[in-house]
Amino acid sequence: MDLDESFSSESSVDSDEELQEAFAAGKLRPGLNLELPASSKTINNTAGLNQTLLTIKKNLPWLERLDVTSKPATTHKDLISQSETDVHDDFKRELRFYCQAQATVLEVIPRLHSMSIPTKRPEDFFAQMAKSDDHMKRVREKLVEKQTAIERSEKAKKLRELRKYGKKVQIEVIQKRQKEKKEMLDAVKKYRKGQKDKLDFLENLPGEKKNSQNKKSADNLRPNKKREFKNKKFGFGGQKKRSKMNTKSSALDMSEFNPNINQKKPGKTGKGKPKPGNKNKRPGKARRQKAKSRKK
Amino acid sequence: MRTLMPHAKSESKMDKKDQLFVINEMCEMRNCSKCIYLEAKKKQDLYMWLSNVPRGPSAKFLVENLHTMSELKMTGNCLKGSRPLLSFDQEFDKEAHWSLIKELLIQTFSTPNHHPKSQPFFDHVYTFSIADNRIWFRNYQILEEDGSLAEIGPRFVLNPIRIFEGSFGGPTLFQNPHYVSPNDLRHLMRKRGAQKYMSRIQAKKSLEMRRGQPSYETDPTDDVFVTIRPEDAEEDS
Numbered sequence: 001m002d003l004d005e006s007f008s009s010e011s012s013v014d015s016d017e018e019l020q021e022a023f024a025a026g027k028l029r030p031g032l033n034l035e036l037p038a039s040s041k042t043i044n045n046t047a048g049l050n051q052t053l054l055t056i057k058k059n060l061p062w063l064e065r066l067d068v069t070s071k072p073a074t075t076h077k078d079l080i081s082q083s084e085t086d087v088h089d090d091f092k093r094e095l096r097f098y099c100q101a102q103a104t105v106l107e108v109i110p111r112l113h114s115m116s117i118p119t120k121r122p123e124d125f126f127a128q129m130a131k132s133d134d135h136m137k138r139v140r141e142k143l144v145e146k147q148t149a150i151e152r153s154e155k156a157k158k159l160r161e162l163r164k165y166g167k168k169v170q171i172e173v174i175q176k177r178q179k180e181k182k183e184m185l186d187a188v189k190k191y192r193k194g195q196k197d198k199l200d201f202l203e204n205l206p207g208e209k210k211n212s213q214n215k216k217s218a219d220n221l222r223p224n225k226k227r228e229f230k231n232k233k234f235g236f237g238g239q240k241k242r243s244k245m246n247t248k249s250s251a252l253d254m255s256e257f258n259p260n261i262n263q264k265k266p267g268k269t270g271k272g273k274p275k276p277g278n279k280n281k282r283p284g285k286a287r288r289q290k291a292k293s294r295k296k
Numbered sequence: 297m298r299t300l301m302p303h304a305k306s307e308s309k310m311d312k313k314d315q316l317f318v319i320n321e322m323c324e325m326r327n328c329s330k331c332i333y334l335e336a337k338k339k340q341d342l343y344m345w346l347s348n349v350p351r352g353p354s355a356k357f358l359v360e361n362l363h364t365m366s367e368l369k370m371t372g373n374c375l376k377g378s379r380p381l382l383s384f385d386q387e388f389d390k391e392a393h394w395s396l397i398k399e400l401l402i403q404t405f406s407t408p409n410h411h412p413k414s415q416p417f418f419d420h421v422y423t424f425s426i427a428d429n430r431i432w433f434r435n436y437q438i439l440e441e442d443g444s445l446a447e448i449g450p451r452f453v454l455n456p457i458r459i460f461e462g463s464f465g466g467p468t469l470f471q472n473p474h475y476v477s478p479n480d481l482r483h484l485m486r487k488r489g490a491q492k493y494m495s496r497i498q499a500k501k502s503l504e505m506r507r508g509q510p511s512y513e514t515d516p517t518d519d520v521f522v523t524i525r526p527e528d529a530e531e532d533s
Contacts, residue, residue: 043468043469043470043471044392044393044470044471045468045469045470046392048461048467048469049392049393049395049396049459049469049470050392052352052353052396052461052469053392053395053396053399055351056348056351056353056399056400056403057399058403063409064406064408064409065382065402065403065406066379066380066381066382066406067382067383067384067398067402067406068381068382068383068384069383069384069385069386069388069389070383070384070386071386087427087428093427093432094434096425096427097423097425097432097434098434098436098445100383100385100423100425101383101421101423101434101436101445102443102445103383104381104383104421104423105381105421105438105441105443105445106442106443108381108418109418109438109441112418117416118416118417119417119418119441120417120441121375121415121417121419125417127375127376127377127415128375128376128377129373129374129375129376130365130373130374130375130376130448131365131373131448135366136373138368139368139370139371142368142369143371
C-alpha cells in the first residue's frame with residue numbers, strides 16, 4: 001500500500017510529459033530502479049531444524065565433546081560492547097574472539113583439574129608439533145626483524161629530534177654572541193664620542209681575563225714591529241713570483257675608480273659647472289679679422 | 297587443517313563431475329560418520345560442506361578470509377593431535393539453525409577422548425563466534441593456564457548458505473537470506489564500474505543541455521580595447 005501511495009504522489013508531481021522528456025534526455029533508465037530481493041527465497045524451517053537437531057544429538061559425556069559456550073572474559077568489557085556494532089574494525093573483532101577463548105580457558109581448565117585430568121604438558125614430554133621447528137624459527141626471525149625495525153625507526157626519530165634541538169641551541173649561541181659584540185661596539189662608539197668617560201665596559205667582558213693572559217704570551221712570541229713591517233713590505237715566506245700579476249679580483253677591483261673624475265669628458269676639469277666669465281675665450285670672427293688688419 | 301585433526305581420514309581428490317552423493321559411499325567405505333568436503337570453484341571461491349554422513353543433515357558454507365597456518369604472523373604452536381577445546385559464542389543458542397550448525401561443528405571438530413593418534417593434553421582452543429551473520433573461526437594456543445593465548449591459525453570465516461536435511465542433498469531446512477554468492481558480488485562490482493563511465497557521459501550530456509543560449513549576440517572583439525589603467529589595476533590588487 002505504501003508503495004502505491006508513493007507512486008501516485010510521484011505521478012501527481014511529475015506529469016507524463018515531463019517524464020517523457022526526462023526519459024528522452026536519458027535521465028530515466030530501467031537500470032536505476034531498484035530490484036527488490038525476492039522474499040520467497042528465504043527458507044527457515046525451524047521445526048525441521050529442531051527435529052534434526054534432536055535426531056543427531058548424541059548423549060556423550062562432556063569429556064568427549066569438550067564444547068563450551070562462553071561469554072567473552074570480563075577484562076575488556078567496555079571495548080567489547082562497542083565492538084558488537086562494528087565487524088570491520090579488525091582490532092576490536094579479534095579482541096572479542098580472544099576474550100571469548102580466554103573465558104573458555106578460564107572455565108575449562110579448572111573443570112578438567114577437578115576431573116583430575118592432566119592439562120599441561122610436562123617439560124620433558126616431546127612430541128611432534130603442529131608447526132615444524134623450521135617454521136617456528138622463521139616465525140621467530142620475523143618477529144625479531146619486526147622488533148628491530150621498530151627500534152631502528154624509533155632511534156632515527158630520536159636522533160632527528162636531537163639534531164633539531166642542537167641546531168636551536170647553536171642558533172641561540174650565535175645570536176647571543178652577536179648581541180654581545182653589538183653592545184660592545186656601541187659602548188666603544190659612545191666612549192669615542194665622549195658620551196662615556198669610563199672604560200669599565202671592557203672589564204665586564206666575559207672571558208676577558210683569559211684573553212689578557214693569552215695576549216701577553218702571544219705578544220712575546222710575535223717578532224718585533226720592524227721585522228713585521230719589513231715582512232709586509234718585502235714579503236716573507238710563500239711564493240714571490242707572479243705576486244704582482246693581475247688576477248681576476250684585482251682586475252675587477254673598482255675601488256680606485258671614481259666616476260666623477262674618470263668618466264668626465266677630457267678638458268672639463270674639476271668639479272661643478274664651468275665659470276660664466278672665461279678669460280681665454282676666443283673672440284668672434286669679425287673682431288679677429290679686424291685685429292689682423294690692424295697688425296698689417 | 298588435517299594436522300590439527302588426528303581423527304580425520306583423508307580421501308583422494310574427487311572428480312568434479314561426480315555427483316555429491318558419491319561422497320556418502322566413500323565415507324561409508326572408510327567407516328566415517330562426519331565429512332568435511334572442501335570444494336574450490338573458479339580457482340577463487342572455496343565452499344565447505346559439513347555433513348553427518350548416512351542420514352544428514354548437511355550444511356554448505358562459503359569460506360571467506362582464509363589465512364593458513366603457514367602464515368608467519370601467527371606465533372602460537374601446539375602439539376600435533378592434542379584435543380582442542382571448542383568455544384562457542386552465546387549467539388549459537390539463540391536460533392535454531394545456529395544451534396544445529398553448532399552441533400555439527402562439535403561433532404566434526406572435537407577429537408574423541410583417548411583417540412589413538414591424539415595427545416592427552418589440552419593446549420589449544422577453537423573459537424567459533426558469530427558476527428555479521430557469519431561464523432568466525434580462530435585457533436588459539438594456551439600459553440599459560442591463567443588465560444594468556446597466542447594465535448596458531450588457521451583463521452577463516454564461514455558464511456552459511458544452506459542447511460539440507462539429507463547428507464549432500466535432500467530438502468532445504470534453512471537458507472541464509474543474507475548470503476550473496478561471490479559471483480553476484482563480482483557481477484555487481486563490475487556493473488558499478490561500468491555505470492561509473494555511463495553516468496559520467498550522462499552528466500556531460502546533461503550539462504550541455506542545461507547550458508543556456510546566449511541572449512544577445514556580441515562581437516567578442518569588442519572589449520579588446522577596454523583596458524584598465526595601471527593606477528586602477530594597482531588599486532584593485
